[in-house]
Amino acid sequence: MNTCPEAVKRMYFLDNLRAFIILLVVVFHVALGYTTWKLEWWPVNDSQNSIFFDAFILATDVFIMPVMFLIAGYFAPPALLRKGAAAFWRDKLGRIVLPWVGGTLLIAPFISYSSFFSRMDNPPPFLAFWGNEFFGRFYQQAHYWFLGILALFFLLFTIAAAARPAYFNRPPAASSPPPPFFPLFCLLTAAPFFAAYLFFGADEWVNAKYLFMIQPVRVGLYLCYFALGVHAWKNAWFTAGGYQPGLLGWGPAAVLMLVVFLAYRLAFTLTPTISVLAKAGHALVFAAFSLTAALALIALFARFADSGAYLWRRLAANSYVIYFIHQCVIIPLAYLVQKSPVNIWTKYFAVAACAVMLCFLLAEYLIGPVLAQAGKRRAAFPAWPR
DSSP states (O other): OOOOGGGGSOOHHHHHHHHHHHHHHHHHHHHGGGSTTOOTTSSOOOSOOOHHHHHHHHHHHHHHHHHHHHHHHHHHHHHHHHHHHHHHHHHHIIIIIHHHHHIIIIIHHHHHHHHHHTTOSSOOOHHHIIIIITTTTTOOOGGGHHHHHHHHHHHHHHHHHHHOGGGGSOOSSOOOOOTTHHHHHHHHHHHHHHHHHTTSOTTOOEEETTTEEEOHHHHHHHHHHHHHHHHHHHTTTTSTTSOOOOHHHHHHHHHHHHHHHHHHHHHHSSSSOOOHHHHHHHHHHHHHHHHHHHHHHHHHHHHHOOOOOHHHHHHHHHHHHHHHHHHHHHHHHHHHHTTOOSOHHHHHHHHHHHHHHHHHHHIIIIIHHHHHHTTOOOOSSOOSOO
16 A cells, blocks of 8 residues: 555644544533433433423434544554554554453443343442443443454454455545546445344344444444545545545535435334334435534534644544543433432533543543553553554
8 A cells, every 4th residue: 555645734624623522522422311201221311301402412423423433434544554564464463453342341341230220229339230231232342343343343453454465555646536427335334234123123223243233224334434444544645635524515405415314214223113114214314414523523623623723633633542441430420410300401511511621631640540550551642443
């Protein structure tokens, strides 16, 4: 593989977009406790709820992970080129695989157990739950599932790069996608969503032999976005000479698809039985909204947040740790106000703000320095493994 001159310039806006998405994940997970759905699997359901949070969850749940996988795919080829396969995977084992395993075995059980603790006056002893119940119907990987799927995609990418190294050579000049590219990509991502939707629920999670926790209707779409990131890097998209999504085009498209998606989801997909035609429509609007939102966010951050300013640098540097610890911070805060009669908006924004600030402070001033003292390399910017 070869590089091109544009790769030298730091793409701050992608790091900043990823940091923003992580903060959005934090407030997203806080909002899950305030929906009208009273989710059985969520650790703390508040005594108050609002349909606003239903809509917020339905909308943000569409594009958060596609953006994350697209960015991961974009930075995968230069990392493999720079480090070589052996060093690339030494980094992935230390930064992704081990945290995934550790989070799943040591932290996810506490998160799962919290649903008992927040609902029962006399919850079962934790050790009994961990030894007998957690590895049964209560098994989950919490938010660490993302690290497992990311490791799998990196493995598939490494195999593909070894099998067809010529594909990953960058052409001498950057290029833009032809007009049919994005409509075809939309259909490509809708296809695995629809195929899995014939057998699984739109929001269903499946325990794949305790190794992965997946949403069958989405995992194919996520792989497509990871591949889109690789393709975008190969063709030097988002650089000065390459394709740069326009905010005036993708922004209104994303807003329009947000409205269409929410209207469709509320009208056709929240009933016990859904027709095949309705599932096909759901797959299409999901794919269209995820694509328009992802490109609109890239355009927005390229226009207004392509900055290495101090706050952005620190948020980007700590975003991985924030992602790793955030549910450990959210759950106690949500539990403290769970039965409080305080106004729902006051509770939500207080918990969300405190969670964001505490996660950042813990990452910046406690966990980061501890990791540095333990001899782990703590790059100033970024902290996510590449």
